[in-house]
Structures are given as C-alpha cells and as structure tokens.
Amino acid sequence: MDYYISITNRCNLHCEYCYEKKLNTEMGMLDDKTVDAVIKFVNSLPNTGTIYYFGGEPLLGKEIIKKITLETNANSYIITTNGTLLDEDYIKWCSEHGVKFNVSHDGADLSARGINPKVLNEKIRILQKYQREILLQLVYTEKTLPKLPDNIRYFRDLGITIASATMEESTCPSDPDAFGDMLLKAWREASSVPGISILEMVNKITAISDQKPHQCDLCRKKMYINWDGKIYPCLQFQNRSEFQCGDVFNGINTAPIKEKYPEYSSYPSDCDDCEIRKYCDNSCACRKMATSGTLRAVSDASCLEQQILTLVALEKIEEYAKKRHSAS
Ligand code: SF4
Ligand code: SF4
Numbered sequence: 192m193d194y195y196i197s198i199t200n201r202c203n204l205h206c207e208y209c210y211e212k213k214l215n216t217e218m219g220m221l222d223d224k225t226v227d228a229v230i231k232f233v234n235s236l237p238n239t240g241t242i243y244y245f246g247g248e249p250l251l252g253k254e255i256i257k258k259i260t261l262e263t264n265a266n267s268y269i270i271t272t273n274g275t276l277l278d279e280d281y282i283k284w285c286s287e288h289g290v291k292f293n294v295s296h297d298g299a300d301l302s303a304r305g306i307n308p309k310v311l312n313e314k315i316r317i318l319q320k321y322q323r324e325i326l327l328q329l330v331y332t333e334k335t336l337p338k339l340p341d342n343i344r345y346f347r348d349l350g351i352t353i354a355s356a357t358m359e360e361s362t363c364p365s366d367p368d369a370f371g372d373m374l375l376k377a378w379r380e381a382s383s384v385p386g387i388s389i390l391e392m393v394n395k396i397t398a399i400s401d402q403k404p405h406q407c408d409l410c411r412k413k414m415y416i417n418w419d420g421k422i423y424p425c426l427q428f429q430n431r432s433e434f435q436c437g438d439v440f441n442g443i444n445t446a447p448i449k450e451k452y453p454e455y456s457s458y459p460s461d462c463d464d465c466e467i468r469k470y471c472d473n474s475c476a477c478r479k480m481a482t483s484g485t486l487r488a489v490s491d492a493s494c495l496e497q498q499i500l501t502l503v504a505l506e507k508i509e510e511y512a513k514k515r516h517s518a519s
Contacts, residue, residue, distance in 0.1 A: 193413040198252035232439040239265040250276035286321040298342025340380035347387040362492040395504040425477035
C-alpha cells in the first residue's frame with residue numbers, strides 16, 4: 192500500500208494553476224495527535240510501499256516528515272515539493288534516511304509560480320550533491336505546451352535524467368484540432384530529447400509493451416490521508432465528504448463508495464468503441480474528477496492527451512524494434 196500524506200494544504204507559493212486553490216478546502220496542518228494516529232494507522236496495515244509527503248507545501252512541516260519517516264517502515268519515502276524551502280541540512284538528513292524528492296519545476300519560465308529559476312536551480316544543485324535520482328515535475332498549459340521540448344532540454348542541461356510532464360487539469364482548448372496538432376508536435380519532440388526520459392512516456396510504453404492497462408483501485412493500492420486525518424481514495428476527493436472512506440482514528444471502509452459509485456473505476460461511457468481504450472489512463476477516478484468534475488466523463492483535452500501519448504509511444508516502440516532489427 193502506498194500512502195499520500197498531506198502534511199498541510201498551505202503553501203508558501205501562489206501558482207496560477209494550483210490544484211489546492213481550486214479544491215477550495217479548509218486550510219490546515221497535521222497536528223501532534225493526528226501525526227501519532229497517522230503513524231499508528233500506517234503501522235497497523237501490512238506491506239507499506241511508498242509514503243509520499245504531499246501538500247500544499249509539505250516542507251512547511253519538516254519535523255513532521257522526520258517523525259513519520261523515523262516511526263514507520265515504508266519501502267521508500269518521497270517528498271513532492273516546490274523546492275523553495277529546501278536547505279542543505281535537511282537534504283542531508285533526508286538522504287541519510289532514504290527520503291527522496293520530486294520537485295515541481297516548469298522550466299526556464301517560472302513566472303506562473305512567482306519564483307526565480309536561478310533560486311530554484313541552486314536548490315536543485317545542492318540536492319544533486321546528495322541524490323542522483325531527482326524527478327522534476329512540470330505542468331504544461333495550452334500556452335506553455337509549445338515550450339515543452341525546450342523545457343525538457345532545460346532539465347537535461349541541469350543534469351536531470353527523468354522528468355514528469357502533465358497537462359494542467361482544467362485545460363479546455365478553444366480549437367481542439369489545432370491543440371491536438373500542437374500536442375503531437377510537442378510530445379514527439381520532447382520524447383526524443385537525448386539524455387532524459389519523460390515518466391508519462393516511459394509508463395505508456397511499458398503499459399503497451401506489457402499489455403497491462405491502468406487499473407484504478409479504490410484504496411487497495413494507495414490512499415490519500417488528509418492533514419485532518421480523513422482518508423480519501425485520492426487527492427482530488429478531499430473536498431467531497433461523500434468520498435471519504437474512513438479516517439486514521441477509526442480505520443477504513445470503502446464499501447459505501449463502491450456501492451454508491453459503481454462507475455468509480457470504469458471508463459467514461461463515451462469510450463466504449465475507442466480502439467486504444469486498453470492503453471488509456473482515463474478510467475482513473477481522480478483524473479475523471481479533476482478534469483470533468485464527475486466520475487462519468489473526462490475532459491476532451493485529457494482524452495486528446497491520452498491519444499497523443501499512445502500514438503507517440505507506439506511510434507517509439509516501432510523505432511526501438513527497427514533499431515534492434517538493424518543491429519542484429
Ligand atoms: S507549489 Fe503546489 S501547492 Fe504550492 S501553490 Fe504551487 S501548485 Fe499549489
Ligand atoms: S483515449 Fe479518449 S475515448 Fe479513448 S478510452 Fe481514453 S478517454 Fe476514452
């Protein structure tokens with residue numbers, strides 16, 4: 192089981208596209224009593240995979256992260272952070288205790304996040320002294336999509352070997368055909384940048400090659416623990432009491448959600464005849480909720496993104512096969 196623990200939904204930044212602001216939930220931070228209950232709850236269940244520390248900005252609660260890390264026994268620990276509050280002592284402690292970092296970074300232009308790239312890059316440089324595998328996470332909008340390949344090169348030039356690139360959830364292009372062309376061009380070029388991989392493309396290629404479609408499982412493989420101790424299947428549901436499936440004080444119960452929302456893990460009904468359905472990630476309840484506000488649909492932009500990712504992944508698979516064939 193993987194746990195996404197929201198240390199706080201407060202943040203020191205004000206990104207234009209912040210998901211937390213859109214969720215409009217009550218602001219808060221794990222208190223001592225809830226931290227103890229989180230630790231007890233996690234330790235009461237078998238097979239802890241990865242504990243992801245989430246926010247808001249989780250580094251607003253550095254000592255809480257240390258306590259949970261020291262008192263649980265996960266296979267790995269990852270902090271998803273905007274990186275601005277990193278300091279060398281903390282990085283050192285984390286590195287000595289097996290805690291890794293996913294850092295949000297949008298590339299050369301960080302104006303949507305209100306930070307100076309030089310400041311963030313200096314933090315990343317310090318992090319690189321201690322850790323080799325740092326994932327940089329980029330969110331692209333319709334406006335910044337054409338810059339995706341340049342931004343992936345920019346990460347590579349910082350010495351990064353793996354990045355994540357996801358579309359801003361509320362993307363709603365006025366001209367879907369032109370947007371589709373732009374997506375295809377950007378993803379083809381970005382995934383051909385040498386020396387760096389993009390996680391979403393790696394995952395898509397793996398899913399196609401292994402014939403293992405995305406499976407959304409209600410709190411069976413992962414769960415989201417909010418700063419107030421309430422448990423939800425995913426971050427996107429934290430403002431919806433009807434999706435709460437327990438809390439760290441009383442345990443978990445997913446049966447009412449399963450009964451009330453049989454469509455939870457299903458593809459939208461419009462997808463019945465889609466040829467690439469088995470490669471599409473849009474059965475994900477979190478994705479459906481984030482992009483359409485319901486469990487029965489995804490946004491057109493998200494559908495388009497999955498089509499393009501699949502197409503480019505298939506092209507890559509063919510390219511690798513040709514290379515293997517000509518080498519043998
Ligand atoms: S860093 Fe993350 S949590 Fe903070 S404002 Fe930006 S998107 Fe929101
Ligand atoms: S690509 Fe679009 S139509 Fe096809 S399964 Fe995914 S969301 Fe449905």
